[in-house]
Amino acid sequence: MTPDAxxxxxxxxxxxxxxxxxxxxxAPNTRSLFxxxxxxxxxxxxxxxxxxISIPLGDETRSRPYTIASSPTDAGxxxxxxxxxxxxxGVDWLFERRVGDKVDFAGPFGTFTLDVxxxxxxxxxxxxxxxxxxxxxxxxxxxxxxPGPRAKMHLIYAAQDREHILYRNELDELAHxxxxxxxxxxxAPPDKTYDRLRELINARWIVADTDRARQFYIxxxxxxxxxxxxxxxxxxYERRAVHYERW
Amino acid sequence: xxxxxxxxxxxxxxxxxxFDPSKAPFHHDGKPGSILDLMLGHGIHLEHACGGNxxxxxxxxxxxxxxxxxxxxxxxxxxxxDHAPGLTPTSRLGCQAVIDDPNAExxxxxxxxxxNQVSEAAEE
Numbered sequence: 001m002t003p004d005a006x007x008x009x010x011x012x013x014x015x016x017x018x019x020x021x022x023x024x025x026x027a028p029n030t031r032s033l034f035x036x037x038x039x040x041x042x043x044x045x046x047x048x049x050x051x052x053i054s055i056p057l058g059d060e061t062r063s064r065p066y067t068i069a070s071s072p073t074d075a076g077x078x079x080x081x082x083x084x085x086x087x088x089x090g091v092d093w094l095f096e097r098r099v100g101d102k103v104d105f106a107g108p109f110g111t112f113t114l115d116v117x118x119x120x121x122x123x124x125x126x127x128x129x130x131x132x133x134x135x136x137x138x139x140x141x142x143x144x145x146x147p148g149p150r151a152k153m154h155l156i157y158a159a160q161d162r163e164h165i166l167y168r169n170e171l172d173e174l175a176h177x178x179x180x181x182x183x184x185x186x187x188a189p190p191d192k193t194y195d196r197l198r199e200l201i202n203a204r205w206i207v208a209d210t211d212r213a214r215q216f217y218i219x220x221x222x223x224x225x226x227x228x229x230x231x232x233x234x235x236x237y238e239r240r241a242v243h244y245e246r247w
Numbered sequence: 248x249x250x251x252x253x254x255x256x257x258x259x260x261x262x263x264x265x266f267d268p269s270k271a272p273f274h275h276d277g278k279p280g281s282i283l284d285l286m287l288g289h290g291i292h293l294e295h296a297c298g299g300n301x302x303x304x305x306x307x308x309x310x311x312x313x314x315x316x317x318x319x320x321x322x323x324x325x326x327x328x329d330h331a332p333g334l335t336p337t338s339r340l341g342c343q344a345v346i347d348d349p350n351a352e353x354x355x356x357x358x359x360x361x362x363n364q365v366s367e368a369a370e371e
Binding site: 050052056062063065099106107109110111165227229240244245246247 | 264275278295296297298300301302303305316322323326327330
């Protein structure tokens with residue numbers, strides 16, 4: 001067989017369709033689309049999973065992942081959240097969608113999901129930056145909704161400025177109503193974000209005590225995520241206690 | 248020329264790609280010269296829900312021959328493979344397994360079950 005980059009790969013994926021029900025701009029170049037399945041059935045997923053959207057680019061279709069930012073228990077459409085990135089043709093296409101447009105997708109996919117029973121009383125640490133709060137948000141809601149004894153949970157959330165701290169009111173409300181949940185924000189320029197996160201993680205979860213039973217969920221972009229993973233794993237936390245998704 | 252022989256657990260006919268690794272990339276998803284890149288560039292479907300970014304396990308393949316000829320796996324790939332259904336000692340993610348040896352002869356099997364277990368277990 002000979003290479004043919006112009007030829008779309010034979011596709012066997014079964015796609016679903018959704019309609020854009022609502023658009024919400026969190027901040028300049030940061031948007032949520034609220035999607036409802038065109039089959040009329042609710043779309044089932046696990047907090048932390050993503051869908052793979054079919055995006056027409058030129059004469060071919062590419063699939064690109066977008067994490068579901070809403071909870072399976074939320075009524076109505078499900079939400080994806082994304083921001084514009086330089087050269088991101090797929091996300092440009094998403095920004096062009098309007099209410100009523102159809103979006104084809106497959107999924108849900110992904111194994112970055114909350115697999116700790118909150119009733120086990122294992123402390124959970126969540127770390128996110130910018131739109132990478134998307135998988136953490138439904139995980140937090142799930143963890144805080146469970147019955148029984150509540151594990152302590154803390155979120156460290158970084159963004160380049162205040163307006164890019166998404167779901168701020170909701171996080172405030174969760175911290176107010178759930179005594180076992182707290183969060184802090186970090187405002188830092190993109191080239192300093194992971195240095196600041198590293199400092200905070202080190203202070204809170206490494207040098208403060210010898211407890212190494214915590215579980216972590218980290219989501220972000222680039223090698224900084226890997227450095228945070230290595231920091232925690234290198235400090236005595238079990239490999240499988242440090243969950244991460246790096247985009 | 249390197250050779251990649253692709254067998255499908257679901258019974259689809261075997262495909263063979265002969266290629267020059269120095270010509271990579273062949274498509275635009277996955278690491279250049281990876282099994283995913285090669286297959287897509289030759290019109291052969293391999294699921295890659297995350298876009299070939301090493302963020303899921305849907306491009307899981309089992310290497311039957313030439314495992315040691317592939318580029319080394321990263322810790323991130325190993326972490327993801329932990330979640331792959333039907334994991335074997337010679338499992339790799341197609342988006343990460345690069346063939347750069349021009350004399351390599353690799354044989355892989357694409358598992359029947361290429362959808363994530365968690366996806367299958369989506370809640371009622």
